[in-house]
Amino acid sequence: MLVIFDKVQKSYPGGRPVLRDVSLSLDRGQTLALTGESGSGKSTLLNLAAALDTVDSGEITLDGVALSQLDDPGRAALRRTSLSLVFQQFNLIPSLTAGQNLSFHARLAGCHDPDWCAHLAQRLGLSDLLDRYPENLSGGQQQRVAIGRSMAARPKLLLADEPTGNLDETASATVLDLMLALVADTGAALLLVTHSHEIAARLDRRVRLSGGLIA
Amino acid sequence: MTLTVIQALASHWRAHRLQLATLLIGLTLATGLWSAVQAINAEARASYSRAADQLALGRFDELHNPAGPIRLSRYVELRRAGWQVAAVLEGPFRVQGRTLRVLGVDMVAYPALPAVTQMEQSGTPPDPADMLTAPGRLLTTPVLEPLLAGQTGLPPSLISDALPPDLILTDIGVAETLLKKPGEISHLIILPDQPGSIPPLSTIAPELERVPAQEQLDTAQLTDSFHLNLSAFGLLSFAVGLFIVHGTVGLAFAQRRGMIRTLRALGVSMRRLVWLIMAELSVLAIVGGILGLVLGFFLAGALLPDVAASLRGLYGAPVSGQISLQPQWALSGLAMALGGTFLASGHALYRLSRMPILSGAGLQAWRSAASGSWVVALAGVAAIAGGILGLLLFGGLVAGFVMVAGLLVGSALVLPYALSRVLILFQRSAKGPIAQWVWADMRAQLPGLSLALMALLLALAANIGVGTMVSSFRLTFTGWLDQRLTSELYVTAATDQQGQDIAEWLNPHVDAILPIRSVELAHSSGPLFLYGIIDDQTYREKWPLISSSERVWDRVHDGTAVLINEQLARRENLWPGDTLAITPTDTLTIAGVYSDYGNPTGQAIVSMAQLDQIAPNAEARRFGIRVAPDRATDLAQALRNQFDLPRRAVVQQAAMKAQSMQVFEKTFVVTSALNILTLGVAGFAILTSLLTLWTQRLPQIAPIWALGLTRAELARLELLRSVLLAALTALLALPLGLALAWALLTVINVEAFGWRLPMYLFPVDWVYLLGLTLLAATVAAALPAARLLRLPPADLLKVFANER
Numbered sequence A: 001m002l003v004i005f006d007k008v009q010k011s012y013p014g015g016r017p018v019l020r021d022v023s024l025s026l027d028r029g030q031t032l033a034l035t036g037e038s039g040s041g042k043s044t045l046l047n048l049a050a051a052l053d054t055v056d057s058g059e060i061t062l063d064g065v066a067l068s069q070l071d072d073p074g075r076a077a078l079r080r081t082s083l084s085l086v087f088q089q090f091n092l093i094p095s096l097t098a099g100q101n102l103s104f105h106a107r108l109a110g111c112h113d114p115d116w117c118a119h120l121a122q123r124l125g126l127s128d129l130l131d132r133y134p135e136n137l138s139g140g141q142q143q144r145v146a147i148g149r150s151m152a153a154r155p156k157l158l159l160a161d162e163p164t165g166n167l168d169e170t171a172s173a174t175v176l177d178l179m180l181a182l183v184a185d186t187g188a189a190l191l192l193v194t195h196s197h198e199i200a201a202r203l204d205r206r207v208r209l210s211g212g213l214i215a
Numbered sequence B: 001m002t003l004t005v006i007q008a009l010a011s012h013w014r015a016h017r018l019q020l021a022t023l024l025i026g027l028t029l030a031t032g033l034w035s036a037v038q039a040i041n042a043e044a045r046a047s048y049s050r051a052a053d054q055l056a057l058g059r060f061d062e063l064h065n066p067a068g069p070i071r072l073s074r075y076v077e078l079r080r081a082g083w084q085v086a087a088v089l090e091g092p093f094r095v096q097g098r099t100l101r102v103l104g105v106d107m108v109a110y111p112a113l114p115a116v117t118q119m120e121q122s123g124t125p126p127d128p129a130d131m132l133t134a135p136g137r138l139l140t141t142p143v144l145e146p147l148l149a150g151q152t153g154l155p156p157s158l159i160s161d162a163l164p165p166d167l168i169l170t171d172i173g174v175a176e177t178l179l180k181k182p183g184e185i186s187h188l189i190i191l192p193d194q195p196g197s198i199p200p201l202s203t204i205a206p207e208l209e210r211v212p213a214q215e216q217l218d219t220a221q222l223t224d225s226f227h228l229n230l231s232a233f234g235l236l237s238f239a240v241g242l243f244i245v246h247g248t249v250g251l252a253f254a255q256r257r258g259m260i261r262t263l264r265a266l267g268v269s270m271r272r273l274v275w276l277i278m279a280e281l282s283v284l285a286i287v288g289g290i291l292g293l294v295l296g297f298f299l300a301g302a303l304l305p306d307v308a309a310s311l312r313g314l315y316g317a318p319v320s321g322q323i324s325l326q327p328q329w330a331l332s333g334l335a336m337a338l339g340g341t342f343l344a345s346g347h348a349l350y351r352l353s354r355m356p357i358l359s360g361a362g363l364q365a366w367r368s369a370a371s372g373s374w375v376v377a378l379a380g381v382a383a384i385a386g387g388i389l390g391l392l393l394f395g396g397l398v399a400g401f402v403m404v405a406g407l408l409v410g411s412a413l414v415l416p417y418a419l420s421r422v423l424i425l426f427q428r429s430a431k432g433p434i435a436q437w438v439w440a441d442m443r444a445q446l447p448g449l450s451l452a453l454m455a456l457l458l459a460l461a462a463n464i465g466v467g468t469m470v471s472s473f474r475l476t477f478t479g480w481l482d483q484r485l486t487s488e489l490y491v492t493a494a495t496d497q498q499g500q501d502i503a504e505w506l507n508p509h510v511d512a513i514l515p516i517r518s519v520e521l522a523h524s525s526g527p528l529f530l531y532g533i534i535d536d537q538t539y540r541e542k543w544p545l546i547s548s549s550e551r552v553w554d555r556v557h558d559g560t561a562v563l564i565n566e567q568l569a570r571r572e573n574l575w576p577g578d579t580l581a582i583t584p585t586d587t588l589t590i591a592g593v594y595s596d597y598g599n600p601t602g603q604a605i606v607s608m609a610q611l612d613q614i615a616p617n618a619e620a621r622r623f624g625i626r627v628a629p630d631r632a633t634d635l636a637q638a639l640r641n642q643f644d645l646p647r648r649a650v651v652q653q654a655a656m657k658a659q660s661m662q663v664f665e666k667t668f669v670v671t672s673a674l675n676i677l678t679l680g681v682a683g684f685a686i687l688t689s690l691l692t693l694w695t696q697r698l699p700q701i702a703p704i705w706a707l708g709l710t711r712a713e714l715a716r717l718e719l720l721r722s723v724l725l726a727a728l729t730a731l732l733a734l735p736l737g738l739a740l741a742w743a744l745l746t747v748i749n750v751e752a753f754g755w756r757l758p759m760y761l762f763p764v765d766w767v768y769l770l771g772l773t774l775l776a777a778t779v780a781a782a783l784p785a786a787r788l789l790r791l792p793p794a795d796l797l798k799v800f801a802n803e804r
Helices: A042-049 A072-081 A098-109 A114-123 A139-152 A169-186 A197-201 B002-015 B017-055 B072-080 B114-120 B128-132 B145-149 B172-179 B224-255 B257-265 B270-315 B327-353 B363-369 B374-394 B396-429 B433-484 B496-506 B537-542 B552-557 B566-572 B608-614 B629-643 B653-667 B669-692 B694-706 B711-753 B763-790 B793-797
Strands: A003-011 A017-026 A031-036 A057-062 A083-086 A157-161 A189-193 A205-210 B062-064 B085-095 B098-105 B138-140 B157-159 B167-171 B187-190 B209-211 B489-492 B512-523 B526-533 B545-548 B561-565 B579-583 B586-594 B602-607 B622-626 B650-652
Touching (some): A003 A042, A017 A042, A017 A205, A042 A057, A042 A157, A072 A098, A072 B711, A098 A114, A098 B433, A114 A169, A157 A169, A169 A189, B017 B167, B017 B224, B072 B085, B085 B172, B098 B172, B138 B145, B145 B157, B167 B172, B224 B257, B224 B327, B224 B396, B224 B433, B224 B669, B270 B669, B396 B433, B396 B711, B433 B537, B433 B669, B433 B694, B433 B711, B433 B763, B489 B629, B496 B622, B496 B629, B512 B579, B512 B608, B552 B586, B561 B579, B566 B602, B602 B608, B650 B653, B669 B711, B669 B763, B694 B763, B711 B763
Parallel strands (some): A031 A189, A031 A205, A083 A157, A157 A189, B138 B157, B526 B602
Antiparallel strands (some): A003 A057, B062 B187, B062 B209, B085 B098, B085 B187, B489 B650, B545 B586, B561 B602, B579 B586
């Protein structure tokens, strides 16, 4: 298994539990949709998987590496090399062009492949937009750049938090198509948080969280 | 409704306390530094004015003898002819190494001075006869009394607080003895009530010149340049402080746009909002202004003693070393705080007042509008060009300052654009993704930091400019002292006779005796000190001539030419080949011009024979002694023993130089202090900018953290960013500072003091200043960086929260 969540528990600073004994796993090439109400713990689970946050108890293992054993630099290195993130707010770097944003993560990870980046740009329909700054791109275009950035480093695991939440229906469908196609091409696993049943239905598996528990 | 709106507006400051503190500190620093300088200037001017009132200066027409002192017999003749005149004898008087001024007046004829009236009306009035008959009485201030009490041979002192500092008032008869000028009168004052039928001056005393009261050069005029320089520095510090205010108010207004929109949507008119915001700004300005006044008062109190010392040393100006609180100073400080606040906030307030009710523009719009666009840069270039053009067209001290102001303000306006272009170049040449991001991010942060960087640019340029000027001056002055103070010993005898005895005794023991004799003449350009010199190789080899014609020394010694100092040359535009009328009957060709730093008056040198002819009674008590340096100490002691001379009467060259350098250093204590304070304010401006921008940094930093950089790495990059921006600003400040130094040395100094200095470069000082700048930037960025380092991941994750 690529990712294993084993009895993961996490509470808010006030002590209210967010995740309670969550256990699940995801293998290479698999896609999994996390659904649930607001506050059910979806984003928290995603952040823990992304090594952005740490568990209170339990363990998350990514490609054989127990995340609780990693210190801050170790978790940062893992984020650079093994996984990628796509956010609802895009979170592109406003001071860099679309092209620089697209290749940024790969260059950070030390695995920049210009041909692969050019291929991604072409697949994502960004070839003519690479010199533009994020503020000059539409929401859909920005999210395509964010997907390109996340795939440029050929991650083992792609984590996406409501990636189409800020997009209209057409742009949303395009972005999802492209993401699923690229995940399939690279053999990466995808863990996607969504409120949408339609989007969840297009992924291999679907897990619903409710009150911090798998429903 | 008004109260509700005020509560809503005030809630912003409750939620942004650091911003409020920053605004108040900016106002406090701006007002404080400005007020300190104004307090010093006001105190000095009040001292001059008090002195003028206490001594009735500038109130009466005066009679002067252009050729020197007025003879006592002439005074008697004028009185007998019916002229109502009163005699005055004044001169320097040294007591325990301190130079005091003795003012001797004819107590019977002179109008009643406040100090005399005070004595007469006191509980124990002195007997008028005691004042007029030997040994006489000395009227002096309570501060000087202990100093005089320790001296033997002086008349008893009477204390009055109605006298300027460092002044002894006495009857002219007593003054003659103290100053060793028997039968001499410096000038006569013409009393207001003259009889109708008195013989004209041209028949009874043709050698005397009448100087109307309004044409007399007073201390305030003499020191105007000094105070103008101080004011310029105060204004620069004020401007740097206003950069903080401008930046903070701009950000606060931008952050309140949402609130303003909501209030307007709820029915509050923009007119009412603008008035309330103006009232809010006024309250803040008054609070900051009061704090600034407190700061300024203590700062002025700390700096005034040195300023007073340099004013006394440079101009003999009577300034007390204590600051006093004056209502008009406090009011003008508050007015500056209010004016400065509205000047710094005007643009932001205007933009807010023009904001459409449905405007969605937020922080980003404010930041992009504040960016260093080419239009702003163009305005900067226009300011620089305007300043230079103004100087070329009008000339003079004020135009010089306008040029310097144009240069500084213009360069500050050009800075964001220039930095942006430099950062683009670095970004293009960056290889790694982090380097590329750092350069790009710095460019993106420029609008938010540009005001603080402008303040830093101004502070650094002022430091480099003034530092270069002072160091150039010091180097020139030291070299000049070496040239001017060539004698190994300087001797001052008690009388001319003793001087002659000393010279005879010294003759077989030394290489040369160089008499130092001078007379004060009234020249059309002001007082002129005429010196006589003997023909000695020392002058030919060492004298600091800055311009000369052929056979300069031969012509001076054969009595056909004169040397003049630079001040006189520049003031009267007299250069070698021109002529100088020393007296109505003595006109000589100018053979050379010499540098004469620290002396505000005109000076000329002729041969000793010429001096004897013009002023046969010029005192002959002072000598320079040329002797082998290793014999100087023994000879000095032998002289003291032989003629029972006090220690101060025989001074060695090194002591003389040390004393001169001490006056020099004191002169620049205030400018150095203001320099450092201005740099400190600029460092604080960076800190406040970084702190106010902190909340906006997280959305930019969090994605980089999510992509795999640790908080420690990001904190280091934050430090690096601040240091790099400061370093780039410092590099750009270097040419500006050198341009400022050039302007100070070749324009301001010449206009203000009458001498031009060569410009020297001090790269080691620049390296030191760069180090100081980087340190200030590191310290300023350390707090935000430390915050980032300790930031919980949960706070960074909030950036990605979809519900935020």
